[in-house]
Amino acid sequence: MHVTVCRGCCCGTVKKHPDYDHEEQLRRLEALAVGSGGRVRVRTADCLDACENSNVVVVKPAGGKPVWLGFVLHDAVMDDLEAWLTSGGPLPANLDLNRIVPPAQQA
Template sequence: MPTEVSRAGPVPCRIVVCRDCCCGSAKVTGVDHAEQAASLAEDAPVRIAECLDVCEQANVIVVQPSSEGRAAGGRPVWFGLVNDPAATEDIAAWVRAGGPGVAALPDVLELHVFPPPRPARAARQPARRD
């Protein structure tokens, strides 16, 4: 007999880890990229994304708020230059504490936060009708 999966519980924080041309590659040396993603996955669902188009910030990690955090006004937080295990653990600890909208961002993580890239101007403009 099939079992049903209940989706009634709250949605946890989610983590997006960039892994393409710069992030997660040999271009960023001294980082165990697989271990970084696995470590974060112990605390929240992790999605591996192709290039997030902010290569100058490699390695990039985005923490998306939980349903509780979003209800409290939390928005995704973009972290760049996450190139050592201590920074990865600081992000994981913040996620365990509730993440965006729930837990205050530790001062040490402020050093890694950067604004998300803006969508291309052409993508925002409506198509011309001639």
């Protein structure tokens, strides 16, 4: 699985979300990637153009379509994301609540 974490314009900034530890979020994902033996890869993007849904994380499962997740601003969401990345499989129902429409597909 490839994970892209938005860290530009609004996502990942203390200015927009002062009560969330953005660096810890990235550390958690990078630690998971290191422990995955290469099955999970994490990268950052400057801006994914979905600022109204920050923090945005895009997961591209192997052989699947990218899943765009917004409002990834709570430890419970990160716990669900880590569990999904670890186990693989279909998108869990809990994370489906954070699914957003990619900017390119918005009307």
